Amino acid sequence: MKTAHCVPVLMYHHVSPETGPITTSPKNFESQIKGLVEKGYTTLTCNQFADFLAGKPTPPKSVLLTFDDGYLDNWVYAHPILKKYGLHATIFLVTGLIGEGPVRPCAEQSDNPLPRLPSHLECRALWAAGSTDSAMLRWSEVQAMREAGTFEFHSHTHTHTRWDQVSKTRDECLAHMRKEFEASRALLKAHLGEVSEHFCWPQGYFAEDYVRMAQEFGFQYLYTTQAYGQNLCASDPAHIYRFAVKNRSARWFLQRVWTAAHPVVGPLYNKWRSWKRKFRA
Ligand SMILES: [Zn+2]
Numbered sequence: 001m002k003t004a005h006c007v008p009v010l011m012y013h014h015v016s017p018e019t020g021p022i023t024t025s026p027k028n029f030e031s032q033i034k035g036l037v038e039k040g041y042t043t044l045t046c047n048q049f050a051d052f053l054a055g056k057p058t059p060p061k062s063v064l065l066t067f068d069d070g071y072l073d074n075w076v077y078a079h080p081i082l083k084k085y086g087l088h089a090t091i092f093l094v095t096g097l098i099g100e101g102p103v104r105p106c107a108e109q110s111d112n113p114l115p116r117l118p119s120h121l122e123c124r125a126l127w128a129a130g131s132t133d134s135a136m137l138r139w140s141e142v143q144a145m146r147e148a149g150t151f152e153f154h155s156h157t158h159t160h161t162r163w164d165q166v167s168k169t170r171d172e173c174l175a176h177m178r179k180e181f182e183a184s185r186a187l188l189k190a191h192l193g194e195v196s197e198h199f200c201w202p203q204g205y206f207a208e209d210y211v212r213m214a215q216e217f218g219f220q221y222l223y224t225t226q227a228y229g230q231n232l233c234a235s236d237p238a239h240i241y242r243f244a245v246k247n248r249s250a251r252w253f254l255q256r257v258w259t260a261a262h263p264v265v266g267p268l269y270n271k272w273r274s275w276k277r278k279f280r281a
Contacts, residue, residue: 002060003057003058003059003060003233004052004058004059004060004061004062004233004261005060005232005233005261005263006230006231006232006260006261006262006263006266007044007049007052007058007062007063007064007231007261008063008064008230008231008243008257008260008261009049009063009064009066009223009231009240009241009242009243010063010064010065010066010242010243010245010257011066011067011068011225011242011243011244011245012024012029012065012066012067012068012078012089012244012245013067013068013069013071013120014071014073014074014120014123015029015073015074015077015078015081016071016073016076016077016117016119017077017117018073018117018118018119018120019119020119020120020121021120021121022120022244023119023120023247024245024246024247025247026077026081026107028247028248028249029077029078029081030081030084031249031250031253032245032249032250032253032254033081033082033085033087034085034250035250035251035253035254036063036085036087036254036257037085037086037087039061039254040061041061041062041063041257042058042059042061042062042063043062043063043064043065043087043088043089044058044062044063044064044088045088045090045152046064046090046152046154046196046198046221048062049064049221049231050197050198050220050221050237052231052233053221053231053233053234053235053237054234055233055234061261063257064090065087065088065089065090066089066090066091066092066200066223066242067089067090067091067092067151068091068092068156068200069092069093069094069097069136069156069160070091070092070093070094070097070098070136070137070142070153070156071123071135071136071137072104072115072117072134072135072136072137072141073117074091074137074145074151075103075104075106075137075141075144075145076104076105076106076107076114076115076117077106077107078150078151079106079108079144079145079148079150079151080106080107080108081107082150082151083108083148083150087150088149088150088151088152089150089151089152090151090152090153090154090198091137091142091145091151091152091153091154092153092154092155092156092198092199092200092223093137093142093153093154093155093156093188094136094156094157094158094159094160094202095155095156095157095158095183095184095187095188096158096159096183096184096187097127097132097135097136097159097160098136098137098138098139098142098187098191099132099133099136099137099138099139100138100139100140101133101138101140102138102140103138103140103141103144104138104141115134116134118134118135122135123135123136127160139191142191142192143191146192152196153188153192154188154196154198154199154200155181155184155185155188155195155196155198155199155200155219156184156199156200156202157180157181157184157202158179158180158183158184158187159180159183160202160203161176161180161202162202162203162205163176163177163180164205164207170209174209174213177210177213178213181213181214181217181219182217185217185218195218197218197219197220197221198219198221198223199214199219199221199222199223200222200223201222201223201224201225203225204224204225204226206222206224211238214238215238220237220238221237221238221240222237222238222239222240223240223242224239224240224241224242225242225244226239226241226242227241227242227243227244227270227273228241228243228270228271228273228274228277229241229270230260230261230266230267230270243256243260
């Protein structure tokens with residue numbers, strides 16, 4: 001059987017008509033998802049992706065779609081589109097920001113008005129004000145997406161704090177990180193009945209001591225925001241490359257996915273982009 005050479009891991013945050021950074025419009029998101037279906041791509045679960053890294057045969061055209069933080073718009077817009085096309089994605093939840101309460105209307109049910117969606121900058125202001133319900137998912141919505149099979153859920157810490165930037169010493173920083181892992185695991189366990197081995201670093205920051213601690217807590221698959229590398233069979237599961245999806249249509253998107261996965265073009269593209277970045281810095 002032919003198997004995938006590389007599995008690109010794609011990173012989204014918002015799918016929303018609100019404009020702003022790290023936001024894909026519902027129109028472009030649908031165009032991208034439809035494009036994947038038309039080109040015959042498989043969207044893997046995290047477990048299937050783990051199997052690929054371990055050398056199990058995987059469909060040649062496979063991708064892993066990931067979303068960070070757990071915004072309400074993922075339920076309102078991304079979930080109905082994934083459901084319509086039968087694809088699957090992952091959300092890394094900041095567990096301390098996920099609320100309680102009933103499921104809110106999503107774009108699938110047209111009779112009820114949709115909740116107002118804050119822009120990315122408004123969401124961050126709401127985090128800072130400690131009032132996250134209008135920006136973030138509720139556990140009931142997490143459950144509904146899980147049951148529908150559109151999304152699976154993993155840890156993205158409990159508070160999304162960059163403790164390395166606000167702690168006085170490294171020991172203090174590590175003590176805070178320990179609490180992040182503990183609290184996040186406890187909430188996932190309480191609401192989903194399980195905690196996986198998949199974890200995503202807030203703002204992409206990690207260091208060797210962070211990796212060791214994550215592994216001690218049972219997180220073997222660590223998702224970075226480093227874009228310019230390929231996830232291949234036998235790649236290090238503690239260093240998974242992801243690239244950000246732009247707010248563009250299927251044409252750009254499919255080209256980017258093809259480039260990322262290509263055995264010759266992919267490494268050349270990554271080298272060129274890394275060089276450009278260094279040159280600019
Ligand atoms: Zn994040």
